[in-house]
Amino acid sequence: MARLRKAAKVWRRPEAQRAAGSVLVQPGGDVFTIDAGAIFASRAPLEVELGAGKGDFIVARAAEFPDRNFLAVELSAIVSRMLAVRCGNADLPNLRVVRMDGRTLVNLMLAPESVSAYHIYFPDPWPKERHHKHRLFTPHFVASLTRTLVEGGALYVATDVAEYAREIFAMLDASELVASSEPVPGQLSTGFGRKFAASGKTVYARAYRKTVVK
Ligand SMILES: C[S@@+](CC[C@H](N)C(=O)[O-])C[C@H]1O[C@@H](n2cnc3c(N)ncnc32)[C@H](O)[C@@H]1O
Numbered sequence: 001m002a003r004l005r006k007a008a009k010v011w012r013r014p015e016a017q018r019a020a021g022s023v024l025v026q027p028g029g030d031v032f033t034i035d036a037g038a039i040f041a042s043r044a045p046l047e048v049e050l051g052a053g054k055g056d057f058i059v060a061r062a063a064e065f066p067d068r069n070f071l072a073v074e075l076s077a078i079v080s081r082m083l084a085v086r087c088g089n090a091d092l093p094n095l096r097v098v099r100m101d102g103r104t105l106v107n108l109m110l111a112p113e114s115v116s117a118y119h120i121y122f123p124d125p126w127p128k129e130r131h132h133k134h135r136l137f138t139p140h141f142v143a144s145l146t147r148t149l150v151e152g153g154a155l156y157v158a159t160d161v162a163e164y165a166r167e168i169f170a171m172l173d174a175s176e177l178v179a180s181s182e183p184v185p186g187q188l189s190t191g192f193g194r195k196f197a198a199s200g201k202t203v204y205a206r207a208y209r210k211t212v213v214k
Contacts (some may be wrong), residue, residue: 007078010085019088022079025071025098032108038070041093045116045150046075049186050102055083055184056194057186058119062087062095063150068116072097072185073105103141108204109149117154118145118183122192124159125126130187137168142175149177157182160196163203177208 010016023037036046045068049058052072062070072087072095074080080099087097098105106118125135145155155177159165173179184205189196196203 004078006080015086016088020084020097021088022091023052023053023087023095023097024084025096027098027100030122033111033168034105035116036049036069039071039096039189042069043154044069044094046114047119048105048110049119049121050106051120052076052097053079053104053180055086055097057121057190059087059090059092060189061119061185062092063090066092066094068094070095073084073103074099079111081206102136106141106148107124112147112155113150113153115153116150118149119155120157121157121162121186122159122189123157127158127161137164137171139171139174142171142177145212146176151210153210154180154182155208155210156186156205157208158184158190158193158203160189160192160201160203162202164202169204169206172206172208175208176210180207180209182207 023115037043047068048071050073052074055072058070071082074083076161077099080097084097087095113186120136126132126134149155157168161167184207187193187203188203193203
């Protein structure tokens with residue numbers, strides 16, 4: 001409740017709404033498309049973070065890699081406002097925010113071979129079995145991630161929930177993606193990642209690549 005009150009207080013400030021407005025993308029035009037070429041100042045490889053939370057990871061990464069574009073996707077109305085204020089204040093031409101369900105974006109709106117990397121850190125686990133249907137990862141979603149990745153593109157994923165990790169990795173291992181031994185960039189640097197690193201909680205993280213089979 002205190003967090004909600006704080007978020008509402010931040011949002012009431014005109015300068016916060018101005019900052020958010022400078023990065024928030026409103027999907028328009030054709031209902032089921034989002035044109036990365038139209039929302040960024042220049043064309044560049046696109047990295048997408050699904051469930052970006054408050055943006056700790058993507059703001060730092062967009063600052064570190066000015067030659068790539070970054071789209072932060074967040075479903076929650078309140079969290080996406082805070083995310084947009086933060087991203088807007090960072091004032092980076094290569095960082096934009098969209099409030100929507102990541103499943104809709106990946107399954108329906110992104111063009112084939114348009115994303116160079118996906119970052120999915122600590123997706124909601126929906127622990128009750130009857131709620132598993134709300135989980136982000138399904139074989140269909142994995143197929144959509146694969147279809148929208150460019151050749152050689154990366155998927156980085158981390159979760160603190162052992163059972164969900166097993167399920168996600170099994171789906172990915174059964175897909176056309178190939179496990180990679182490279183580090184997972186957001187594993188320790190998202191809001192949740194930092195919290196888990198500080199408390200010593202086990203985190204299950206993997207990288208996958210879309211390789212070209214010739
Ligand atoms: C557990 S939090 C992790 C946030 C951040 N990735 C981190 O590591 O700090 C999960 C986030 O995913 C968002 N989320 C849940 N389902 C989503 C969906 N279908 N599409 C986009 N975001 C989603 C939630 O609102 C929440 O902010």
